[in-house]
Amino acid sequence: GHHWQDGIPLTDAQFQSPAAEHARTALTSLIDSEFAQAPLWGVKDPRHCLLVPLWEPLLKARGIDLKIVLMWRHPNEVAASLVKRDGMEHPAALYSWLSHNLHVLMLAQRYPSAIVSYEDLLGDWRRVATKIANDIKLSWPVPIDQAAQDIEAFLEPSLRHHRDPGTLGDGTLAQLAQICLSLLQGGADPARLAALWEAFLQHSELLQQILPAVRRQSNRWEQRAIAGEHRAEDMAAQKAELEHRYEQLWAVHNASEAARRDAEYSLERIKSSASWKLTQPLRDLKAAAKKNG
Numbered sequence: 019g020h021h022w023q024d025g026i027p028l029t030d031a032q033f034q035s036p037a038a039e040h041a042r043t044a045l046t047s048l049i050d051s052e053f054a055q056a057p058l059w060g061v062k063d064p065r066h067c068l069l070v071p072l073w074e075p076l077l078k079a080r081g082i083d084l085k086i087v088l089m090w091r092h093p094n095e096v097a098a099s100l101v102k103r104d105g106m107e108h109p110a111a112l113y114s115w116l117s118h119n120l121h122v123l124m125l126a127q128r129y130p131s132a133i134v135s136y137e138d139l140l141g142d143w144r145r146v147a148t149k150i151a152n153d154i155k156l157s158w159p160v161p162i163d164q165a166a167q168d169i170e171a172f173l174e175p176s177l178r179h180h181r182d183p184g185t186l187g188d189g190t191l192a193q194l195a196q197i198c199l200s201l202l203q204g205g206a207d208p209a210r211l212a213a214l215w216e217a218f219l220q221h222s223e224l225l226q227q228i229l230p231a232v233r234r235q236s237n238r239w240e241q242r243a244i245a246g247e248h249r250a251e252d253m254a255a256q257k258a259e260l261e262h263r264y265e266q267l268w269a270v271h272n273a274s275e276a277a278r279r280d281a282e283y284s285l286e287r288i289k290s291s292a293s294w295k296l297t298q299p300l301r302d303l304k305a306a307a308k309k310n311g
Contacts, residue, residue: 026117027219033071041072049076058159060087067121085154086131088122089139090202093195094184109191116195120218123198123206130154133202140175190221 032038053059066073070084077084097111106114126133132153139146147162147169158165186192186199197214201207288294 027121028068028071038072041069042076045072045076049080049082053082054080058156064118064122067118067125070125084129085156086122086126086129087150087154088119088126088131088133088202089136090119090133091136093186093199112186112191112195116191116198116218119202120198120215123201123211124215126206127208127211133206135202140173143169143173194218194221 074084093112093115096115097106097108100106100111100114101108123133125131130153132150134146134149144162144166147158150156151158186196194214194217197210201211201214
């Protein structure tokens with residue numbers, strides 16, 4: 019099995035597995051129900067680059083053109099974010115960056131694609147939007163000038179928490195990441211990209227470096243999930259107890275209201291009776307005597 023963080027390439031056999039068939043069924047339902055009538059739609063999730071073999075036949079069967087936009091960030095920035103946000107260890111985070119970006123670069127050799135940087139987006143989003151449209155032959159459904167106010171309100175440079183990429187360091191993983199970064203920055207030369215892909219697949223020691231970290235992280239996530247399930251069970255039990263107490267209190271309230279209404283009705287009947295009216299002077303005398311002393 020795989021964890022979403024590992025970025026390890028899937029095999030052909032895995033794409034023919036029952037789990038893959040189940041995923042294809044779910045994707046078919048998603049595409050047909052959510053996007054069938056949409057002239058333009060997209061999926062923003064780096065992990066999908068590992069799952070394109072699931073998407074390809076479904077999109078082709080529906081006449082949907084697959085186009086790719088790769089927005090990259092410096093590997094150290096991404097790794098720092100993953101370390102802080104998800105508790106990943108740095109080698110595992112760097113491997114994840116390398117695998118996902120490399121997979122997209124390989125896909126970009128087969129499909130219309132635009133490769134842009136997150137830094138450029140924050141610096142000049144108009145230029146980036148124009149480049150994307152030109153590179154993948156896309157007409158934006160809303161003109162750039164018309165969408166400018168919403169886009170500028172959405173983009174927030176302060177959300178870029180890690181701004182000092184620094185150097186990638188030594189070792190095979192860092193070297194391969196550096197080559198991948200240079201391809202992103204200067205254009206994906208097909209020969210260099212093919213050589214990098216082969217090196218990535220052949221360097222089994224990379225997996226030896228990062229798999230223990232991934233397993234440790236997976237174990238931590240599993241422990242958190244178990245703890246979360248326990249908390250959810252406790253909260254569900256507390257919710258059930260509160261609902262039970264609420265039902266009891268509501269029953270008491272309803273009974274009290276019924277008793278009050280009965281008492282008011284009985285009192286009204288007494289006050290309207292002849293005996294009550296005949297004895298009213300006695301009650302008046304008693305009240306006056308009590309008031310006078």
